[in-house]
Amino acid sequence: MKKIFWKERMGTLPKMTIAAMASAALMSLPALGIAQTAVPPSPGADQSSRMGGQQASGQAQTVEDVKKLLKNIERYDGQKVTVSGEVEERIDKKAFILESGGIFNDEIVVIVPKGNLNVQEDDEVTVTGTVRSAKFADIENEYQWVVNEEIKDEIEDTKAFLIADHVDITEQDD
Incomplete structure (x- = not known):
């Protein structure tokens, strides 16, 4: 049972690390003077959450x-x-x-x-x-x-x- 637990956790750990690194890299773009591209909301999405200029x-x-x-x-x-x-x-x-x-x-x-x-x-x-x-x-x-x-x-x-x-x-x- 312990082997399965560690095998599953080890598969998840690298994914979480990569996601955290990608998030940190994206957050640093404005500080580096690099523009970010906004993804338009999908049709039917709540427009009040769109932050484009508001x-x-x-x-x-x-x-x-x-x-x-x-x-x-x-x-x-x-x-x-x-x-x-x-x-x-x-x-x-x-x-x-x-x-x-x-x-x-x-x-x-x-x-x-x-x-x-x-x-x-x-x-x-x-x-x-x-x-x-x-x-x-x-x-x-x-x-x-x-x-x-x-x-x-x-x-x-x-x-x-x-x-x-x-x-x-x-x-x-x-």
Whole structure:
């Protein structure tokens, strides 16, 4: 009986050692400046456990600017973020274009599902909401957003939207 016990334990011990070593190696990657690749959750997985850009408590992660947000759109897709920028253009009472304000204007369309938007062009704002990497048609249908053909032509190639929970005007244009 003792021989079987030790044989089973000795088979398990190297596996546990290898697993511990692999875990330690992965944990040291950020310290070495090596990026880790996140594995996307399987379909039907609880999305609240996805940490891509969000705190465990569901708090919004602050993103430096729209340019950084768009550069890492896969990381932030489905995540709650807070980002600041300038209102490039007010589309209607439900949406506006937010930009970084740099040389190359990186822009994201912000949708305020409840409408009644009071921002104006050139206002500085801070937006908290959920990033959605989606087609315009999907957003248009989901939020029952009706825009004129000119606006539609201008933004129909947009691949990412920010669905706002809250918009703060930090500085109004006079």
